[in-house]
Amino acid sequence: MPDHAYILIVEDSPTQALRLEQLLLGSGLSVRVAASAVEALALADENPPAVVVSDILMPGMDGYELCRRIRASTKLAHIPVILLTTLADPEDILKGLKSGATNFVTKPYDPDLLLGRVRQLMSELDLRRAKGQKAELDIVFGGKRHHVSADARQMADLLLSTYENAVIQSRALDRANKNLAEKEALLRAVIASLPAQIMVLDAQGRITATNEAWEHMGRDSPLIPGVLGRTFGHIARQGLCSEDIALDSVAAAVHEVAAGTRKSFSSELCVQSDGQQRWLLLYASPMSDRGGAVVTHMDITESKRAEQALRRSEANLAKAQHLAMLGSFEWLSKGDAFIWSDELYRILGYQPGSVQPGRDFLLRHLHAEDSQAFVKCLLDTARRGTPFELQFRFMRQDGVERIGLCQAEAEFDATGKLSRILGTVQDVTRQKLLERELVRAKEAAEAGSRVKSEFLANMSHEIRTPLNGILGMTELTLRTGLNREQREYLSMVKASADALATLVGDILDFSRIEAGKLELERSDFRLREILQAALKPMEMQAEAKGLHLTLRIDPAVPEHLHGDAGRLRQVLLNLVSNAIKFTPSGGIDIDVLPTATSHTPSGQEPDHKFELLFSVADTGIGIDTQLQERVFDIFTQGDSSLSRQYEGTGLGLAISRQLVELMGGAIWVESAIGQGATFNFTVALERAIAPITAKPESRVQAQRPGQPGQADPLMGLRVLLAEDNLVNQHYASILLKRQGCLTTTAANGREALDKLAAEPFDLVLMDVQMPEMDGVKATRIIRNDPAYAKVRNVPIVAMTAHAMQGDRERFLESGMDEYVSKPIDQDELFKVMRAALAKRRDAAAELAHPAQPHKVDNAPEDDAVLDVRKTLDRLQGDNEFLGVLYKTFLEDAPNKLASLEQAITDQDYTKMVRESHAFQGAAGTVGAALLREVAGALESASRQREAEPARQHFLELKDMVARICERMRAYIES
Secondary structure (H helix, E strand, O other), rough: OOOOEEEEEOOOOOOHHHHHHHHHHOOOOOOOEEEHHHHHHHHHHOOOEEEEEOOOOOOOOOOOHHHHHHOOOOOOOOOOOOEEEEEOOOOOHHHHHHHOEEEEEEOOOOOOHHHHHHHHHOOHHHHHHOOOOOOOEEEEOOOEEEEEEEEHHHHHHHHHHHHHHHHHHHHHHHHHHHHHHHHHHHHHHHHHHHOOOOEEEOOOEEEEEEEEEHHHHOOOOOOOOOOOOOOHHHHHHHHHHHOOHHHHHHHHHEEEHHHHOOOOEEEEEEEEEEEEEEEEEEEEEEEOOOEEEEEEEEHHHHHHHHHHHHHHHHHHHHHHHHOEEEEEEEOOOOOOEEEOOHHHHHHOOOOOOOOOOEEEEEEHHOOOHHEEEEEHHHHHHHHHHOOEEEEEEEEEOOEEEEEEEEEEEEEEOOOOOOEEEEEEEEEEEHHHHHHHHHHHHHHHHHHHHHHHHHHHHHHHHHHHHHHHHHHHHHHHOOOOOOOHHOOOOOOOHHHHHHHHHHHHHHHHHHHHHHOOOOOOOOOEHHHHHHHHHHHHHHHHHHHHOOOOEEEEOOOOOOOEEEEEEHOOOOOOOHHHHHHHHOOOEEEEHHHHHHHHHHHOOOOOOOOOOOEEEEEEEEEEOOOOOHHHHHHHOOOOOHHHHHHHHHHOOOHHHHHHHHHHHHHOOOOEEEEEEOOEEEEEEEEEEEOOOOOOOOOOOOOOEOOOOOOOOOOOOOOOOOOEEOOOOHHHHHHHHHHHHHOOEEEEEEOOHHHHHHHHOOOOOOOOEEEOOOOOOHHHHHHHHHHHHHHHHHHHOOEEEEEOOOOOOOOOHHHOOOOOEEEEEEEOHHHHHHHHHHHHHHHHHHHHHHOOOOOOOOOOOHHHHHHHHHHHHHHHHHOOOOOHHHHHHHHHHHHHHHHHHHHHHHHHHHHOOOHHHHHHHHHHHHHHHOOOHHHHHHHHHHHHHHHOOOOHHHHHHHHHHHHHHHHHHHHHHHHOOO
């Protein structure tokens, strides 16, 4: 067969043509397609095909005529032609013989059979080019004689293919008949086993067949024999033994259905059977156009009794609800349907049943703000299964606004899927009006403070917008060519703008603190590094006034700590700035010491928590004893004369006090006029779990030697950047290039895999959401596919705009080492990259020198409660340190729970936010994922000032803490 040989498909249906083309192409054959016989002849004349596969029924010229034209052509006569037919008419065979067809393939065709025919014909091309022997044949078919003259081989091929098709159809028919017989037997068995009574009637209403259940009709023994041939009315009267005249009308209706004069009939009958009253459900349906009916009936006595009992119960419930003015509802998850009690209609001002109940209809009556809370409570209950209680405002049909109280809980099926939510709604307007009068008095007292805070926040934001423009344009102008006078003037403008920006920042901080919206951002940090960086800009100010600035850190202070380094730096900078401002000569000494409670007795394990004392002592003008308590009040500096001599607003110390208290500490001053001042403050921090890489020290005079700096591990790093957005890709590439990284880009996860397989990389920055293959799937392949075994341990950092709770855990679970959110901050990006490199380096070292960790008997299902294994991995197998963490949690948890419970009782939402946030941090430290989730939900409810949801979350948190403490004690004892 020549290499250029191809199969010509002739098919007017695009769908059938495409199916044939894909079948043949998939088998390695060359294919061309013609949509008509005329187009096929033109293609064949231009380039003769090896085989033609043609449909028969086509517009214009059919398949038979196409065959005749091919056989009539000297150039094409040798080409075998396969006709696709249904063989619905045996004359198709005669037409095929007369037209010169080589083969028949029956529709719907078997792909393997068709391919086999094509390949066989292609293997015989040379043989078919030789002229075969002509055969003459007379056939009598349908009473007519047909004379056929054809090539003997063609005739044999066609007849054999026809026979083969007939055999295939016959076998398929046999299988179908067998399946039909089996289904018929199964149907008979099913009908015989049904508890329902079944009877078949002819068109005259006579019984032609019954099942055993009908013959007994609820009795222990069968009815009188010989039921076949009798009418339905006669047998029903005998079998049911009822004097009810309704049976006559029922029998008449059933006979009408059997006669075809009625479509169907159903009825419930109350009858006497074996001396007892019973209920039957009867249904008659026609069999066919020729008449006859199938009659079924079932004993529904028990369901009727249950229905009657249910109606009595519902009547009692409706009466109780009416007396209590308490409505109820049911939300079915399937179909999102609502069902109301009559009293709920009345509460909303409607007559029972006068409107169609529904969630949207109910929400239209609720106040706009409360409707969102109502939906949120329903969804939370549906997800978590926790009951809820919600107070809301609603509008009755008559336009009167009322107050309602809703209580609801969810029900789940055996698979854990939500089935429904049941709830009650009570009109509590009268009670709430009384409560509201009490609340108004309290709100009036708080109004002044709230208005003040809102004013400060709004004004600060209004000032900051143009101020940012002033600062930015001034900075750009200072970088241009200016003369000395111009530069001096612009520098004064920038200094004034910087001072104003600091003031605006203080006002914003104060308003956030006063509104309870300022949160601490806790993370691991190096204390010396943070302090030196903070004091570096203060050095120049001190030197300009001829003052010394000294930092002393006690050797007992841990180098690596956990807390809010930014707010700690803010407090220290404010105190040092004040000290420089109020000190004309001498200097400022800064000391950092552990408090008495932070000292660890000899022989005991160090505590996880650590309290530090910071002292900022100056040789300045001092503060009068009578004014020392006032300096921490807002807008207070000491007295008016100081305010005129020394610039300032008096906000800094007020903010510092509130920040220190938020960090669990206290602040105070010791001073006398003319003898300088010492400002002291304490903060509660924690020891960092893992060491933090050191950064170069500043020029501040340090009394304890630091560690030498280390080379940046990012310099020369080969980084694969997988990012589909070109702007983000370009931005990240520039950042990496400036950091000394060698960057290769990939537009999606698939391309990233290809480039990882082609060349080695030291780290992968993987966007999460990309086309073709996302970052999570690509990471799983890298970590688990044997084809990528050589790069399985490459550090992978997720880059994503996702910032919802749980996203970070999901990315890390897929095998990513670290996570950075968009928009990308370059310092955060490089910090995370270094952390990912260190994590993989430490893991490699652990494999080379494995530790012998304490045996932990966690069950996987308990890991969400307290994941001992993961925490031990973070501590590098340090069982003793883990024990210290657990002991600290056990000692601290009862006090925190008591404080949080008191805050909930007092509805002190600021304290609730602070305490629940603290629980989140503690949960993350000890590896309690569920506790962290519950504490997050409690914090969210506290911020929204949702009292009941907060109370429910606290009960969950309390139970979770008890379970965690139990596991911790078991671990410590083991």
